[in-house]
Amino acid sequence: MNKTTKEKEAVLNVFGGLFGPLMRVAFEYGITAGEIAGVVRRAYIQALEARLKEQKRPTTDARLAAVAGLPKSDVSALREALRAGAPHSLRGGVSLDQIQTLLSVWHTHSTFSGAYGLPLDLDLTPVAGSPRKSFGELVAAACPGVDADALLDELVASGSVEVIDAVTARCVSRAYVPGGAEVTRIERMGRYLSVVCSNFVHNLLRTESEPGYFERVVVSDDKLSESGRDRFLTVSSEKAQELLSEFDTFLTSLGASDGDASGKRYGVGIYFFEEGHAEGIAEPRENRTNAPSAQSSKPTAVEEIDVLAAVMRKD
Numbered sequence: 462m463n464k465t466t467k468e469k470e471a472v473l474n475v476f477g478g479l480f481g482p483l484m485r486v487a488f489e490y491g492i493t494a495g496e497i498a499g500v501v502r503r504a505y506i507q508a509l510e511a512r513l514k515e516q517k518r519p520t521t522d523a524r525l526a527a528v529a530g531l532p533k534s535d536v537s538a539l540r541e542a543l544r545a546g547a548p549h550s551l552r553g554g555v556s557l558d559q560i561q562t563l564l565s566v567w568h569t570h571s572t573f574s575g576a577y578g579l580p581l582d583l584d585l586t587p588v589a590g591s592p593r594k595s596f597g598e599l600v601a602a603a604c605p606g607v608d609a610d611a612l613l614d615e616l617v618a619s620g621s622v623e624v625i626d627a628v629t630a631r632c633v634s635r636a637y638v639p640g641g642a643e644v645t646r647i648e649r650m651g652r653y654l655s656v657v658c659s660n661f662v663h664n665l666l667r668t669e670s671e672p673g674y675f676e677r678v679v680v681s682d683d684k685l686s687e688s689g690r691d692r693f694l695t696v697s698s699e700k701a702q703e704l705l706s707e708f709d710t711f712l713t714s715l716g717a718s719d720g721d722a723s724g725k726r727y728g729v730g731i732y733f734f735e736e737g738h739a740e741g742i743a744e745p746r747e748n749r750t751n752a753p754s755a756q757s758s759k760p761t762a763v764e765e766i767d768v769l770a771a772v773m774r775k776d
Contacts, residue, residue: 480497491614502529502531502535502539503539503542503543505529506525506529506531506536506539506540506543507543509525509528509529510525510540513528522536522537522540525540555604555607555608555611555612555615557637559604559607559612560612560621561637562603562604563599563600563603563604563612563616564616564621564632564635564637565603565635566599566602567580567599567603567632568580568635570602572598572602573594573599573602580631580632580635581593581594582625582630582631583596583631584596584628584629584630585624585627585628588628596609596613596630600612615639616632616637618639619637619638620634621633621634621635621636621637653730656728657730657732660676661676664676675729680736681693697731697733698733704731705729705731
């Protein structure tokens with residue numbers, strides 16, 4: 462299927478719109494542009510390999526590199542990382558055992574602890590003439606070969622260690638309590654951002670025989686004050702919860718009558734949003750029209766509309 466240059470540019474704008482809001486999260490967690498680029502490359506190669514397999518075509522490093530526009534050596538490294546289940550971060554992963562071992566050594570080894578087993582302050586990096594040991598030396602003694610930066614990140618995030626004036630690592634707790642709740646929230650965000658994207662991709666690329674998935678949106682005509690936002694948020698939350706509860710009851714009965722172990726899971730999500738993070742991607746207002754049907758025979762673009770209505774329309 463031939464695609465125009467304008468369509469390709471529009472798709473690239475979509476990627477820009479997706480990444481834009483996520484940059485705030487990247488900055489908060491110290492994620493670099495290189496790490497994000499690595500995630501995109503790995504995802505691209507993984508999807509490309511799966512697509513070529515479906516088409517019964519060779520999946521050599523050379524072929525993947527040619528299609529992806531990447532050096533063959535990069536593709537080889539990416540595929541090896543996928544096979545090994547390596548973390549996305551450029552820093553190595555650490556285990557609970559490694560963290561607990563390091564904390565134990567910090568509190569019990571005479572080189573890194575003082576009187577009564579109190580852990581000594583350590584230099585973040587070796588300093589010539591400093592009487593103190595460095596954090597790297599502790600890692601080498603407790604967990605040889607483990608990424609010191611990754612260990613430090615985990616310890617700081619859990620509150621077990623604090624960094625003083627960007628030069629000193631101080632252990633404030635022997636206990637290690639990982640931030641599981643925050644990790645769960647992040648994983649949930651990733652899961653549902655993925656399914657929202659899947660909805661739009663399905664409707665854009667679906668075949669004539671596939672159903673159009675429900676896509677609807679309502680946006681205020683006028684810019685609202687914070688009090689207006691709060692009123693809309695209250696009403697939409699109440700109404701959405703009622704609807705979702707009704708859906709949940711229906712799905713429970715549907716699973717009993719139409720369940721299939723070899724089938725797939727389906728769902729509906731409702732999200733309150735603030736417009737503006739992806740400006741420049743939406744269709745200009747003068748080109749938007751009300752949509753009469755959500756079950757069009759052909760995939761069409763998403764439209765912003767003034768009242769709640771289906772976005773799929775007949776060409």
